[in-house]
Amino acid sequence: MNSKRKIPVAEPAIGEEELKYVTEAVASGWVSSAGSFINRFEKSFAEYCDSKYAFATSSGTGALHLALESLDITAGDEVIVPTFSFIATANAVSYTGAKPIFVDSESNTWNIDPELIEAAVSENTKAIIAVHLYGHPAKMDAILQLASKYKLSVIEDAAEAHGALYKDRKVGNIGSLGCFSFYGNKTITTGEGGMIVTDNVKLAEKLKLLRDHGMSSKQRYLHTILGYNYRMTNLQAALGVAQLNKIDSLLHAKNQIAVKYNKLLKNIPGINLPTENEWALRSTWLYTITVDKDIFGKNRDQLMVFLDSCGIDTRPTFPPMHMQPIYNTGQSLPIAENLSKIGISLPSSVNLLDSDIERVALAIKTFYDSN
Ligand SMILES: Cc1ncc(COP(=O)(O)O)c(C=O)c1O
CATH class of the missing domain: 3.90.1150.10 (Aspartate Aminotransferase, domain 1)
Incomplete structure (x- = not known):
């Protein structure tokens, strides 16, 4: 059997259209985070998720971090996360100074067990991250019900679940914010990259600021809040537009x-x-x-x-x-x-x-x- 090619776990499906768009982006000279592919990718991804707003980021981890920051989560806060996830889910919480509180999974969906969430809620809890692990949606109704009872925000970590449906709704647009990854092994890829979707205009405005060093949209180099550079490049977005098309x-x-x-x-x-x-x-x-x-x-x-x-x-x-x-x-x-x-x-x-x-x-x- 060894003489045959090794079968990899995950390979990206990059074709002619990807090559064409990336070439176009390179030729246009817009190689950083301005350029037409960024807007195209964000607009198409928002439409794909039935969301009002979408913000492309440099990674799924960055998307999670920005989502948490947009909710003003900070040191002293707690965020409930499923323990069974890729480390980025908890690390994004830690970046804000808040503490991830780990909860066990359900044995059938493998996602956070809503019945165990209440015991993890404290007076410091600010949010729940629902991860749709290995592409299976988490039990969003039960999670949203608890969130509403304790006035918590819900972020969906949909890094592994592009296109999955929870009761006919695309994952990502069910909680306050949804985060996706476009790492090379994901369903669609931009090499490295991520996206945040939301319907909330206030969060959308905050995300835009946070992604670009907190720079005012009205005045260049005026920094109103502490922000980051989590921007996606036009080259990545070119790849993303072609991937999203298929x-x-x-x-x-x-x-x-x-x-x-x-x-x-x-x-x-x-x-x-x-x-x-x-x-x-x-x-x-x-x-x-x-x-x-x-x-x-x-x-x-x-x-x-x-x-x-x-x-x-x-x-x-x-x-x-x-x-x-x-x-x-x-x-x-x-x-x-x-x-x-x-x-x-x-x-x-x-x-x-x-x-x-x-x-x-x-x-x-x-x-x-x-x-
Ligand atoms: C569940 C989950 N959350 C977050 C991430 C982070 O995404 P990225 O690798 O794009 O930073 C990943 C994947 O890699 C993931 O599987």
């Missing part, structure tokens, strides 16, 4: 990959397929399964090593953030702790061939049969 076909292709994997893996004992609640339309970012070692006969790590030896790249699920050395809260959050040990993302690029998917599934079956 997002429906990319999402469809990803969905087809999930359908194929589901069909091939469903009868392998101990392999649990991704789930989808009846109120959700998940957007497959990375196709991620779990391994029940008592039934499968080997654990997740052993499966990863075996697949690697077959020329198949995989990724483990995120370690829970409350156990990361920088946070290390000493909490016991068992669902997330378990999911982080048993989850494995399989190759999920849109350019996967059917034969690649078959090769991955066959390797997993072969490993199971070797018990």
Whole structure:
């Protein structure tokens, strides 16, 4: 099997249109954060999310940080986050001086368990970040209900969930602010990059200031608040415009990959397929399964090593953030702790061939049969 090409977990789908637009941006001389592609990308992305405003940023992490800053979250405040997420979710909170408060996940959606949020609320709590992890929407109604009870803001971390639907609504425009990532392995990419969407005009005005060093829109070099440089470049936005033009076909292709994997893996004992609640339309970012070692006969790590030896790249699920050395809260959050040990993302690029998917599934079956 080693003689075949290594199948990566995620590769961007960059085509002719991307090349054309980036070339156009380069040729125009607008290589930094002014230029027509920025406005085009923001406008189209706002439309795509059914949001009024969209602000392109240099990364998804920067988008989260700006979103928190726009809500005036600062030292002494607390922000509730799911422990089962990529570290950026908590780090963005820490950048503001506030404290991330970690909450366990639901075992089916893998997202923050709304039933556990209330116990984490204190007099210092200012916001909840709902992460739509691995493309499955979080339970927004329950989260919004609690937020309204305690007068908290809700930020959606939709970095992994472009195009996912929560009860027919696009994720990102359900809370006060929604944040996206366009890192190279995401559903659409700008190399590095992010976006914040909101319907709130006050937050929109603040975001614009914060993204550009707090510089007044009326007077150049007049800085009214402490801001940042989290601007996206026109080159990145050119890539983004081309990617967004084909997002429906990319999402469809990803969905087809999930359908194929589901069909091939469903009868392998101990392999649990991704789930989808009846109120959700998940957007497959990375196709991620779990391994029940008592039934499968080997654990997740052993499966990863075996697949690697077959020329198949995989990724483990995120370690829970409350156990990361920088946070290390000493909490016991068992669902997330378990999911982080048993989850494995399989190759999920849109350019996967059917034969690649078959090769991955066959390797997993072969490993199971070797018990
Ligand atoms: C859940 C989540 N939040 C935030 C981010 C941060 O995005 P970026 O890498 O663009 O800074 C990522 C991804 O990388 C992510 O997966």
